[in-house]
Amino acid sequence: MVKKRIFLTVSTLLSGIGSPLFVYAQSNTAPAVIKSDPEKHAEKNDEKKKNAADNVEAIAVFGHGSTRQTMSIGRASMQQSVPGTSALKVLNELPGVLYQSADPFGVYEYSSQIFMRGFSQSQLGFTLDDVPLGDQQFNNYNGLGVTRAIISDNIGSVNVSQGAGGIDVASTSNLGGAVEIHSMDPSHKRGGAVSQTFGSNATFRTFARLDSGDLNESGTRFSVSYARLNGDLWKGQGYDHSDQVNAKLVQPLARESSLKVFFDWSSTQQFDYQDMTKNWLSTAGSNLSNYYPDYTAAYQAAQGTYPAQISKTNDPKDAAYYAGTANRVDYLGGITLDENLTPNLNWKTTLYGHADTGYSTWTTPYKASPNGAPLSQRVQQPQVARGGFESAVTWKVARHTLNAGVWYEYGNFETGRYFSQAPLLGQGTLGNPTNGFPGDKIFATAWHEAFSSNTFVFHMQDTYRVTDTLKINAGFKSMIVNAGNSVLAQDQTINGKPIAQGHLEASNAFLPQISANWRFLPHHELFFDVSHNMRSFPEDGFATNISASPWTASQASFQETKKNLRPETDWVYEGGYRFSSQYISALASLYRINFSNRLQLITNSAGINPITAVQNVGGVTTNGAEASITLRPVHGLSIYNSFSYAHSTYDQNVVTSNGLQATRGKLVPNYPQFMYKANIAYQLGDLNLHVDGSYISRRELTYTNDLHVPGYFLMNFGARYNFGDAGPFKGINASFNIYNLANKTYIATTNELGNNFVNTGYNYFLMGASRQFFGTISTAF
Numbered sequence: 207m208v209k210k211r212i213f214l215t216v217s218t219l220l221s222g223i224g225s226p227l228f229v230y231a232q233s234n235t236a237p238a239v240i241k242s243d244p245e246k247h248a249e250k251n252d253e254k255k256k257n258a259a260d261n262v263e264a265i266a267v268f269g270h271g272s273t274r275q276t277m278s279i280g281r282a283s284m285q286q287s288v289p290g291t292s293a294l295k296v297l298n299e300l301p302g303v304l305y306q307s308a309d310p311f312g313v314y315e316y317s318s319q320i321f322m323r324g325f326s327q328s329q330l331g332f333t334l335d336d337v338p339l340g341d342q343q344f345n346n347y348n349g350l351g352v353t354r355a356i357i358s359d360n361i362g363s364v365n366v367s368q369g370a371g372g373i374d375v376a377s378t379s380n381l382g383g384a385v386e387i388h389s390m391d392p393s394h395k396r397g398g399a400v401s402q403t404f405g406s407n408a409t410f411r412t413f414a415r416l417d418s419g420d421l422n423e424s425g426t427r428f429s430v431s432y433a434r435l436n437g438d439l440w441k442g443q444g445y446d447h448s449d450q451v452n453a454k455l456v457q458p459l460a461r462e463s464s465l466k467v468f469f470d471w472s473s474t475q476q477f478d479y480q481d482m483t484k485n486w487l488s489t490a491g492s493n494l495s496n497y498y499p500d501y502t503a504a505y506q507a508a509q510g511t512y513p514a515q516i517s518k519t520n521d522p523k524d525a526a527y528y529a530g531t532a533n534r535v536d537y538l539g540g541i542t543l544d545e546n547l548t549p550n551l552n553w554k555t556t557l558y559g560h561a562d563t564g565y566s567t568w569t570t571p572y573k574a575s576p577n578g579a580p581l582s583q584r585v586q587q588p589q590v591a592r593g594g595f596e597s598a599v600t601w602k603v604a605r606h607t608l609n610a611g612v613w614y615e616y617g618n619f620e621t622g623r624y625f626s627q628a629p630l631l632g633q634g635t636l637g638n639p640t641n642g643f644p645g646d647k648i649f650a651t652a653w654h655e656a657f658s659s660n661t662f663v664f665h666m667q668d669t670y671r672v673t674d675t676l677k678i679n680a681g682f683k684s685m686i687v688n689a690g691n692s693v694l695a696q697d698q699t700i701n702g703k704p705i706a707q708g709h710l711e712a713s714n715a716f717l718p719q720i721s722a723n724w725r726f727l728p729h730h731e732l733f734f735d736v737s738h739n740m741r742s743f744p745e746d747g748f749a750t751n752i753s754a755s756p757w758t759a760s761q762a763s764f765q766e767t768k769k770n771l772r773p774e775t776d777w778v779y780e781g782g783y784r785f786s787s788q789y790i791s792a793l794a795s796l797y798r799i800n801f802s803n804r805l806q807l808i809t810n811s812a813g814i815n816p817i818t819a820v821q822n823v824g825g826v827t828t829n830g831a832e833a834s835i836t837l838r839p840v841h842g843l844s845i846y847n848s849f850s851y852a853h854s855t856y857d858q859n860v861v862t863s864n865g866l867q868a869t870r871g872k873l874v875p876n877y878p879q880f881m882y883k884a885n886i887a888y889q890l891g892d893l894n895l896h897v898d899g900s901y902i903s904r905r906e907l908t909y910t911n912d913l914h915v916p917g918y919f920l921m922n923f924g925a926r927y928n929f930g931d932a933g934p935f936k937g938i939n940a941s942f943n944i945y946n947l948a949n950k951t952y953i954a955t956t957n958e959l960g961n962n963f964v965n966t967g968y969n970y971f972l973m974g975a976s977r978q979f980f981g982t983i984s985t986a987f
Contacts, residue, residue, distance in 0.1 A: 325382025
């Protein structure tokens with residue numbers, strides 16, 4: 207939900223660097239190998255040897271042997287979390303990664319924020335089985351949220367690369383790194399798995415998976431999965447509901463080749479948690495929530511009569527509403543041919559398509575209904591239809607592994623903003639806004655826009671094994687993204703001025719990357735990486751303020767600024783040392799980033815519907831360091847600690863219509879300078895226990911650093927016991943998790959509606975969930 211207030215915002219000005227590589231992994235499980243990635247072949251054998259030493263859940267080094275800084279989350283780490291937890295939230299265990307959400311599962315998309323070394327999610331790349339998922343922003347215009355793209359129980363691994371990510375990753379936004387999610391293949395054995403989760407706030411989640419097993423001698427097999435989540439909000443009324451279906455077919459071919467077909471469907475309905483400010487937190491308390499389902503209270507508030515606690519705030523009209531909701535339905539499918547033409551030549555091609563439809567609502571007291579009701583329901587309806595293909599060839603010759611490929615995508619993004627009539631008091635209520643789009647009650651169309659885009663990316667790289675202990679990876683990619691919009695309808699009495707319409711192109715023919723790894727002694731290695739990348743111009747509807755999109759401005763502002771706009775680019779430099787043995791894994795790394803052409807939304811007026819424009823306001827410089835160590839002193843025990851530091855500051859002051867803003871040398875908001883993370887995991891027979899904790903230092907709320915939220919320390923606990931087999935059931939497991947063990951009151955998501963230059967009193971954030979309890983029974987058959 208995007209509310210009435212629009213502020214000076216930049217969603218793409220956070221930057222950072224770093225080199226995490228310690229993750230949870232099950233020691234007897236080697237990470238998945240992607241044949242189109244020339245480095246991962248060499249790493250696989252090394253990882254298998256290292257993992258054979260121990261058969262327990264542990265934090266282990268994954269980046270061993272890689273020229274870039276890489277890390278991976280495996281099934282063991284996913285199993286430490288409550289089933290249904292977002293894979294991006296699990297990444298929060300990694301150094302340099304910050305994930306925030308207002309709900310304990312991390313699936314509430316409006317509040318979801320992930321940062322890697324200071325880069326926000328709109329500056330990262332995300333893929334599922336090589337299929338691009340866009341930049342993960344709310345109302346995603348070129349992709350799909352991770353939690354809607356795949357059921358978390360079907361994730362086999364999540365690979366993360368820092369810097370600008372691998373040049374073969376299908377993304378036009380990976381300035382700061384890439385997250386590659388890989389789904390599990392169907393099992394060769396017939397069977398399946400089921401799990402049932404219960405917990406706080408009436409949480410009830412069911413998962414079932416059926417594997418066909420090999421259907422013939424060639425190994426043809428498929429799997430079908432279903433997951434359903436129901437749970438109430440942890441404060442206020444409303445719920446989070448989702449249904450998901452995943453299906454996957456694998457057909458093995460000659461020479462260890464394969465043909466894989468996948469299909470994912472999801473339907474999600476979510477109620478919003480109310481945005482908070484520091485004033486509202488101190489006056490109304492952390493449990494401040496919307497009025498739903500009390501329509502009378504919302505109606506009277508729109509007339510100026512407020513509940514006692516809300517009347518204490520500095521803006522009771524803005525402090526609570528009837529409700530805000532989101533409703534999404536998605537279809538994602540594709541087919542991948544992974545063909546080994548010869549023992550040294552591989553050709554991999556993926557065709558995919560994605561369709562998204564839905565709407566979000568916000569009950570606004572700032573626009574009355576035609577029937578005289580003092581409020582109305584603002585409805586926004588984003589829709590996505592996109593399709594494309596990726597094709598790459600990998601050729602091993604002598605000491606070289608050559609890799610080259612192309613990616614093309616055509617996308618349509620359509621979005622509109624409407625107002626629907628609310629009933630008079632005593633003549634009905636607005637009911638549950640997730641029950642259907644209120645088309646018959648629409649009385650005004652603020653705007654309706656249609657975007658189209660063409661994306662073409664070419665990449666080429668070579669991994670050269672100079673000696674048995676030294677290898678170098680070098681390559682580049684070329685990128686062209688042409689995007690534009692047409693305005694199908696608009697109401698200037700609502701918008702103030704004609705809204706932006708036109709085309710922009712982001713292109714660069716040479717975005718290089720070079721990296722190296724030197725194993726100078728057994729267990730010891732040095733690595734470095736230098737990379738250059740570019741982000742295409744984000745698309746968004748008028749005055750939505752989700753991202754620094756040139757199209758969110760008026761037509762006059764768009765025309766004035768488009769000729770001087772340049773895509774955001776960066777240079778990333780990183781280097782470090784790794785140590786890996788049976789008992790100790792350690793990392794020390796340093797990094798620097800130079801971020802150029804930072805785009806920021808600048809307002810030209812104030813009020814409910816300000817007119818904004820995007821301008822280039824300079825750059826950000828980040829210097830940082832990370833250190834991590836994992837100890838495995840005895841069988842079954844793993845002790846992990848990591849520390850990360852990032853100093854990200856603006857290079858210039860910014861001139862706005864309000865004068866000079868003193869941003870030079872100020873810290874970027876929303877990302878902490880310091881993070882400490884720890885985990886102790888212990889396996890005793892069939893019992894697994896773990897306790898994890900993380901300290902997040904203060905985060906700035908404004909560009910001039912005159913307001914911040916305090917740091918916090920959060921702990922979680924989990925236990926799982928395997929009762930063994932019983933008849934047809936293989937491995938009956940019971941798990942118990944406590945989220946926020948100490949019941950800490952803390953601020954999670956910050957500036958979900960954008961950052962202000964200074965403290966205006968309307969610097970929004972969302973509270974993190976209170977202590978939550980969850981239990982799960984699961985088994986395979």
